Amino acid sequence: MPRKQTTNHYDRWHEQAKAAAQTENPLKVPYDIALKEAGQVAAFFSKYWQPAGALPGLRRVKARLPESTGEEIVSLVYAVQEAQTKLLLLIDPVVVDHGERARFVLDEIESALEFLLDDGVDEPADAQLAAVQEFHADIGQRSSSLHQALSDYATLAESLKDRLVEVDEDFDVALIAEAKELARALAAAPAARPATESEVKAATRIRNGLLRLLQEKIALVRKAAARVFQRNPEVLREVTSSYERRRRAAARRAKATRDAAKPETAPAKGPAESPLLG
Structure with a gap:
């Protein structure tokens, strides 16, 4: 995910975000994942704008996809980051201090657990991970949500600590203790100074408006990529949401676990033979 810069991207997009009048959060994935994937989409745009050998380039659809789109996505990411900070300072300032690190630790632990348990062997830990992922699938930015997720993932990772190191020698077990400490x-953390309702609503609308603008740019790139690289699925996969793929996989695992736990039902009987026959 791009880091914040001193250029005032927030001011650049502020009026458009305000005009969007977006009251609801448009994201379908967690905030930090959305920004990370936005950065990946911008990198994809830059990488595949020009054709290379037999591989086509996104520039072939420049009538629909302006060459400035990649830079605009990066700029919007910076603007969203600033808007999010402004909002969190009003409603949950502790997240400003600890949130970025907390989300990094969460992602590292979840990724390590997925790698460990994706071994084709069905065991109780698979069901535990699926349950944790399903419960925290829509984790928000609030400190209460991050606290619970850190605690749950750290507890599961602690029980599998030796195996995590066995399959990945570079896994940092100190992350488990750090997750507990962050939780x-x-x-x-002390409660935030109560902000006025109008302050929170105004900051939320701007943040959500910026997110909407960002999502529109990302959707534009993905739609163009689906057209240009329809015969190059390995390239197209680079611009699709890895989080959505992981969430669907977690949902499938959870369903398989639930189905396996259900008692077998007796096969349905066919219609009874009429006593008038025979």
């Missing part, structure tokens, strides 16, 4: 810090 405690988030839980113990």
Whole structure:
């Protein structure tokens, strides 16, 4: 995900975000995942704008996809980051201090657990991970949500610590302890100064408006990529949402676990033979 810069991208997009009048959060994935994937889409745009050998380039649909789109996505990411900080300072300032690190630790632990348990062997830990992922699939930016997710993932990782290191020698087991410490810090943080309802609504509308603009740019790139690279699925996969793929896989695992736990039902009987026959 791109890092914040000093250029005032927030001011660049502020009026458009305000005009969007977006009251609801348009994201279908967690905030940090959305920004990370936005950065990946911008990189994809830059990588595949020009054709290379037999591989076509996105520029062939420049009538629909302006060459400035990649830079605009990056700029919007910076603008969203600033808008999110402004909002969190009003409603949950502890997340400004700990949120970025907390989300990094969460992602590292979840990724390590997925790698460990994606071994084709069905065991109780598979069901535990699926349950945790399903419960936290829509984790928000609030400290309470991050606190619970950190605690749950750390507990599962602690029980599998030796195996995590066995399959990945570079896995940092200190992340487990850090997750627990971050969870405690988030839980113990003092309540924020109450902000006025109008302040929160105004900041939320701008943040959501910027997210809407960002999502529109991302959708434009993905739609163009689907057209240009329809015969290059390995390229097209680079611009699709890896989070959505992981969530669908987790949902399938959870369903398979639930189905396996259901008692077998007796086969349905056919219609009874009429006593008038025979």
